[in-house]
Amino acid sequence: MKSNVKGQNHIVAKPKVTEEDRFVGDIESDRPKPQVETGQSTAFLSTEKKDAWFVSLKVKRMRLRFKIDTGADVTIITKKTWLAMKDKPRLEPTAVRLNSVGGQLKAFGQFMAVTKHRNTVYRFNVIVIEGEKITNLLSQDVAADMGLVCRLEQFDASGDDDARIGLMKTETVTK
Numbered sequence: 001m002k003s004n005v006k007g008q009n010h011i012v013a014k015p016k017v018t019e020e021d022r023f024v025g026d027i028e029s030d031r032p033k034p035q036v037e038t039g040q041s042t043a044f045l046s047t048e049k050k051d052a053w054f055v056s057l058k059v060k061r062m063r064l065r066f067k068i069d070t071g072a073d074v075t076i077i078t079k080k081t082w083l084a085m086k087d088k089p090r091l092e093p094t095a096v097r098l099n100s101v102g103g104q105l106k107a108f109g110q111f112m113a114v115t116k117h118r119n120t121v122y123r124f125n126v127i128v129i130e131g132e133k134i135t136n137l138l139s140q141d142v143a144a145d146m147g148l149v150c151r152l153e154q155f156d157a158s159g160d161d162d163a164r165i166g167l168m169k170t171e172t173v174t175k
Contacts, residue, residue, distance in 0.1 A: 055138060055148060057115040059126075060087045066138035068148055074098070075126050075139040079108050082128045089113070094127060106130045117146050 053068045062085050064077060074096065082088060091109025098105040108128040115122050124142045143149045 055117075055143075055146075057113075057117060057138075059113045059115050060085055060089055062086060064136060066136045068143045069137045070140045070143065070149055072137045072139045073141075075113075075124055075137060075142050076129050076134070077126055077136045078134050079128055079130045081136055082108070091128060096127060098127065098129060105134075120146075122146060 054065055055068055056063050056065050058064075064081060066075070066077075076098075082091075089111035091111055094107045094110040096107055096110075098107055106129060108130050110125055110127045113124055113126045122142070122145065124139075124145075138148070140149070144151055
């Protein structure tokens with residue numbers, strides 16, 4: 001599945017080929033994060049809350065911190081996180097190829113996670129990966145199922161002048 005979300009801290013999936021081929025990874029950037037100007041009451045494409053895109057979920061009697069990534073096709077945790085779990089879930093082999101901006105990631109295995117969020121039990125696949133500077137990621141589908149994010153299929157600002165804030169009128173870009 002190809003994600004339409006591109007940019008900093010997002011993931012783009014490659015089209016499916018002969019075997020399962022997915023793109024995952026948390027991008028660390030040296031670019032400054034968008035800032036809110038003094039006096040503004042709202043921020044566009046940004047947030048003032050540091051932890052707004054993180055969620056803590058209990059898996060196998062251990063709280064795991066996930067970054068909600070609306071561009072991630074799969075949910076991942078690091079091998080280091082898996083090793084720290086007292087009641088480690090048994091890993092199954094996986095044929096999924098994981099690609100990130102920095103290259104291909106090594107999948108160590110996968111397991112079915114069970115967690116409870118807002119009084120509802122959720123089951124979802126988690127892939128354990130090896131690598132440095134990688135954050136546990138909660139996929140777009142799992143985050144949407146849990147109600148942590150909302151899919152917005154269409155936005156119509158034609159009748160609301162306030163809704164036009166942030167929209168641009170520019171010349172068409174051509175080569």
